[in-house]
Amino acid sequence: MVSYKELGLVNTREMFKRAVAGGYAIPAFNFNNLEQLQAIIKASSEKKSPVILQVSKGARKYANPTLLRYMAQGAVEYAKELGCAHPEIVLHLDHGDSFELCKDCIDLGFSSVMIDGSALPYEENIALSKKVVDYAHQYDVTVEAELGVLAGVEDEVASEVSHYTKPEEVIDFSKRTGCDSLAISIGTSHGAYKFKPEQCTRDPKTGRLVPPPLAFNVLAEIEKQLPGFPIVLHGSSSVPQEEVDIINRFGGKLPDAVGIPEEQLRQASKSAVCKINIDSDSRLAFTAGVRQTLAEHPDYFDPRQYCGEARKRMEAMYAHKIVDVLGSDGKLAQL
Numbered sequence: 001m002v003s004y005k006e007l008g009l010v011n012t013r014e015m016f017k018r019a020v021a022g023g024y025a026i027p028a029f030n031f032n033n034l035e036q037l038q039a040i041i042k043a044s045s046e047k048k049s050p051v052i053l054q055v056s057k058g059a060r061k062y063a064n065p066t067l068l069r070y071m072a073q074g075a076v077e078y079a080k081e082l083g084c085a086h087p088e089i090v091l092h093l094d095h096g097d098s099f100e101l102c103k104d105c106i107d108l109g110f111s112s113v114m115i116d117g118s119a120l121p122y123e124e125n126i127a128l129s130k131k132v133v134d135y136a137h138q139y140d141v142t143v144e145a146e147l148g149v150l151a152g153v154e155d156e157v158a159s160e161v162s163h164y165t166k167p168e169e170v171i172d173f174s175k176r177t178g179c180d181s182l183a184i185s186i187g188t189s190h191g192a193y194k195f196k197p198e199q200c201t202r203d204p205k206t207g208r209l210v211p212p213p214l215a216f217n218v219l220a221e222i223e224k225q226l227p228g229f230p231i232v233l234h235g236s237s238s239v240p241q242e243e244v245d246i247i248n249r250f251g252g253k254l255p256d257a258v259g260i261p262e263e264q265l266r267q268a269s270k271s272a273v274c275k276i277n278i279d280s281d282s283r284l285a286f287t288a289g290v291r292q293t294l295a296e297h298p299d300y301f302d303p304r305q306y307c308g309e310a311r312k313r314m315e316a317m318y319a320h321k322i323v324d325v326l327g328s329d330g331k332l333a334q335l
C-alpha cells in the first residue's frame, strides 16, 4: 500500500471547495507520456494553478501503471523545482470501470478515482459507486461518480437528449453513494467529433460547424438540487480549429472535427462545475506540432526535435485553458 500523501499528492476535496466558492474550475488533463506531463506541470506551475493529472485505463496499459505513478511523484518534485513551493497535484483515475481497478489505483498511490457506472442501471451504478467510495474513504481518497450518459458520436440526436443527467435523481444518488463529486451529462462528449454536422449549423463566413449549446438549464436544475456540490464536466475539449487546420494542411485528415466553444466552458467554470476534463485538445496540439515539424524538416529524425515542438504547443494550450477559460490561475492555497 502506497499512500498518496507520502508522494506529495493531494485529493480533490479542498481544491473543489475553493473552486465552487470562487467560481472557477480545476483543469483535469489526461496524460500518457513524458511530454504531456512536462507540459502540464510547466503550465500549471507557472500559472500557479492546482491541477488534476488523469490516467485512463488505456493510459495505464500504454505507459505501464508503475511508471505512470512514479512520473506523478516526479511531477510534484518538478513543480517545486519550477518555483511552486506548495504544489497541489492530484493523481486521478479517469473512467474506472470496476471496483478492482479503482482499488488497485488507490493501493498504488492515486489520490482520487472515478468510478464510471453511468452505463449501468441506476441501482447498480449506486451499488458499485458506493463500494468504491467505502474503500477509498478509508484512505482519504476522493471519488468521482457519474450519472447520465455522455453522447457518443454514433448516437441519435433524440437519444442524446434522453441521456442527460436527470436532476431529480442527483440528491438520492449523491447521498446513497457518498461520492465527493458528480460527473454529469449536459451535451458534452468525448473525442474530436463531438457533434455530427446535422446537429450543427454552419457559419456562412468561415464554413465551420457551429455546435448546439450545452444544456445549461439542466446544469442549473442540478445546482438547485445540490447547492455547492462539486460537478464535473467530461468531454470538454474545444477542438481548436487552428490545430485542426495545421493537421489537415500537413497530411492529416480530420474533416469537420468540432468541440465545445470556449465561451460555454467559461460560463460553466463560473458555476458549480469545478473540474473540466480535457484530453483531445492535447492530442490535437501534439499531432499538429509533430506533423508540421516533420513536414517542414524532412531531415529531422531525433524525436526530441518534433516532440519538443509538440510539447511547446501543448504547454501553450494548457496555459491558455488555465488562464483564459477555467480561471484557475493564481488559485494555489499557498502561493
Ligand code: G3H
Pocket: 030, 056, 057, 058, 059, 094, 095, 190, 279, 280
Ligand atoms: O475520456 C476518455 C479520455 O479521453 C481517455 O481516453 O481511454 O483513449 O485514454 P483513452
Ligand code: 13P
Pocket: 030, 094, 095, 189, 190, 191, 192, 233, 234, 235, 236, 237, 238, 277, 278, 279, 280, 281
Ligand atoms: P475530451 O475528449 O473532450 O478531451 O474529453 C476528455 C475526458 O472527458 C476525459 O475523461
Ligand code: ZN
Pocket: 095, 190, 234, 235, 277
Ligand atoms: Zn471522460
